[in-house]
Amino acid sequence: MNYSDAERFAAKLDELGYKETANDKEADLIVLITCSVRKSAEDRVYGAINNYRKKKLYPKVKKIILSGCMALRSEVLKKTDKADIFMDIKDLKVLPQLLKQKAKSLEIGEYFSIKPKYASKFMAYVPIMTGCNNFCSYCIVPYVRGREISRQPQEIINEVKDLIRNGYKEIILLGQNVNSYSPELRAQSSKLKIKDFPDLLEYIAKLPGNFWLRFITSHPKDLSDKLIRVMAKNKKICEQINLPIQSGDNVILKKMNRHYTVAHYKYLVRKLRKNIPGIAISTDVIVGFPEETKKQFGNTAKLFKEVKFDMAYINKYSPREETAAARLKDNISKAEKVKRAAALTKVLSSGALENNKKLVGKxxxxxxxxxxxxxxxxxxxxxxxxxxxxxxxxxxxxxxxxxxxxxxxxxxxxxxxxx
Ligand code: SF4
Missing domain, CATH: 2.40.50.140 (Nucleic acid-binding proteins)
Incomplete structure (x- = not known):
């Protein structure tokens, strides 16, 4: 999402006459599009702001804008006052005023309708929704991004058609949980009538052109048979899915407020592999969640052994203020979290190698x-x-x-x- 936010931000700055530079020593305006999911990412942002404020290092910097999730958190405002502007990405329309420029040359619409300045000439991220209603106990996203808002299908389709016309080869549909995409039907033409994510995915997959299609990310509790059917029958949709498990232990999953069990997750994996031969499955997982015992971690490692993921984003738990899990004692030491992450990486690596060996000769x-x-x-x-x-x-x-x-x-x- 941050990648896509940055492309929209860049487009707005372009309209205001700013020129992008690859060398931050040359910049007079610094924009930080931030993520609050992990504490380590936030700490890096505080470090970057402090650095940009050092006149000797960055003599040209006049203004720093902090946007993305961090800008919306009161805790952040308490920790740093060194940024000049804290702004919600959805408020891009007021950017000229914030930068004290006249808005007359701008035609500013809502966030989704801003034409992004795509960073690549052949791969593009297209947001289909923003926010999240799930309140996983460790996650700050619903507090900073707010509740789910689904983008109107016609607008998404227009953006995708434009990309295809311009020769884009890979289109990645983005949402915190694409499986709960639910656009208003009333606002759609009778020809469209897109009710849910599989409808949208199939519509886009049927557009003419030489491209392929991916999406991130899918909450296992909402992964439907309809989505699997659509993926299986449309060649333009890549055989790949990110399905975050977060833990391989049912007690921990419950504490995480994830609303599925390990057995259900494994059932989904079997269904995906049966219907979409060769599909690659990646996951996200947290090690060292409060009170995660060695046995509970062992269940996660066991699941990794069984599933043989192609890739996993292994995160060491860090408490985020405001979330439900932050009220639990973060009782797993840093060293133990590092150890668990390394052990899981080893299991992941051996499963992924086994999967990849099957591709040799193809x-x-x-x-x-x-x-x-x-x-x-x-x-x-x-x-x-x-x-x-x-x-x-x-x-x-x-x-x-x-x-x-x-x-x-x-x-x-x-x-x-x-x-
Ligand atoms: S589904 Fe859970 S982990 Fe994902 S963004 Fe929503 S609250 Fe966070």
């Missing part, structure tokens, strides 16, 4: 996304695996076919197919 569709430090190209498969390969040609942003010759735990090595 020819895969790949979108070339960047060039590595040693000159190798980096591509991304439909299952979101990174593939390194060599080529003399500039293939950035192109779909190509790659023969996989070697598997690593979190990546693949391949060779360009001869056509």
């Amino acid at each position: 020819t895969l569709d790949v979108l070339v996304i960047s060039r590595g430090r040693k000159g190798d190209w980096i591509g991304e498969t439909r299952t979101s695996k990174m593939v390194k390969f060599k080529s003399e040609k500039n293939l950035l942003g192109k779909f190509i076919n790659i023969n996989i010759i070697e598997a690593k735990d979190f990546g693949l090595i391949g060779m360009l197919t001869k056509k």
Whole structure:
């Protein structure tokens, strides 16, 4: 979401006549689009603001804007007064006034309708909703982003059509929980009538053009059979899903207010794998949640062994003020959290390697996304695996076919197919 917020912010600043610089020593305006999910990310922001205020290091900086989740938290305002403007990303329309410029050259609509300044020429994030109603006990998002608001389908479709027309190859639909997307039906034309996320996904997947489609992220409690059916029958939707488990122990899941059990999660994984052959499943998990015993952590490691995720974002628990879990004692030491995260990474790595070995010898569709430090190209498969390969040609942003010759735990090595 922050990536997408930053693209909208950049577009507004462009309209106001600001020029982007890759060198922050040159900047007179610094905008920090922040995330409050983890304490470590917030601490880095405080450090960055302090640095930008050092005249010797950044002599040109005149204004610092703090936006994103942190800007909405009263705790943050108590901890730093060094930013000049604290603003909700949804208030971009008042940016000219905040920067004391005239708004006359601007035509400012609501947040969603701002045409973003996409950071890439071939991959784009398209927000379909904002906020969250779930109140997982450790998570600050509902407090800072507010309740769910679904973007109108026509607006999303128009943005996607525009991207396809401009040659974009990968479109990623974004929401804190895309599975609870529920747009107003009254406001839609009779031709559209999109009721839920699978309807929206299928509509977009049927648009003509040479692109593929992904989405993040899906709450397991809301993952429907309808979504699995739509994914299975539409070739443009990539065989990949991020399905955050958060813990492999039912007691901890209950304390996290997640509303599903480990058995239900495993049932979803089986259903996904049966209906969408070759699907890659990634997850998010928290280790060291308050009072997580060694046995409970062991249940998470056991689940990882069984499921064999392709990727996981392993987070060490840190309490966030205002959340329900912050009232529990954060009684797992930092060292123990580090140990649990390392142990889980080991299990993850062995499962992911096993999955990747099955791809050796296959020819895969790949979108070339960047060039590595040693000159190798980096591509991304439909299952979101990174593939390194060599080529003399500039293939950035192109779909190509790659023969996989070697598997690593979190990546693949391949060779360009001869056509
Ligand atoms: S679903 Fe839970 S973890 Fe995800 S944003 Fe909402 S409250 Fe946070």
